Amino acid sequence: xxxxxxxxxxxxxxxxxxxxxxxxxxxxxxxxxxxxxxxxxxxxxxxxxxxxxxxxxxxxxxxxxxxxxxxxxxxxxxxxxxxxxxxxxxxxxxxxxxxxxxxxxxxxxxxxxxxxx
Numbered sequence: 459x460x461x462x463x464x465x466x467x468x469x470x471x472x473x474x475x476x477x478x479x480x481x482x483x484x485x486x487x488x489x490x491x492x493x494x495x496x497x498x499x500x501x502x503x504x505x506x507x508x509x510x511x512x513x514x515x516x517x518x519x520x521x522x523x524x525x526x527x528x529x530x531x532x533x534x535x536x537x538x539x540x541x542x543x544x545x546x547x548x549x550x551x552x553x554x555x556x557x558x559x560x561x562x563x564x565x566x567x568x569x570x571x572x573x574x575x
Contacts, residue, residue: 521550
């Protein structure tokens with residue numbers, strides 16, 4: 459939300475930080491789960507472009523979830539979005555590109571999917 463001066467309100471800023479933190483934690487979990495060769499490294503460039511309202515909730519590039527688990531998780535994330543208006547994406551990957559950190563990857567992915575207006 460923006461106030462009459464066009465500045466982000468504390469609520470919007472707080473939600474952005476919360477969602478960014480959640481995405482970072484989910485990405486970190488993906489790093490810990492798999493130990494795959496660097497040839498399968500992931501960068502923001504290899505992630506699909508999504509926008510608000512897109513029905514893609516789970517991107518399991520590390521292959522750690524069964525289809526059933528992906529479907530269950532996607533349904534829960536979709537219900538969360540409908541109930542609260544907050545969208546959460548669950549991303550797993552094998553390994554990050556050389557020099558990339560979970561924090562920089564998360565920030566770049568967040569900007570790709572939810573660019574500032």
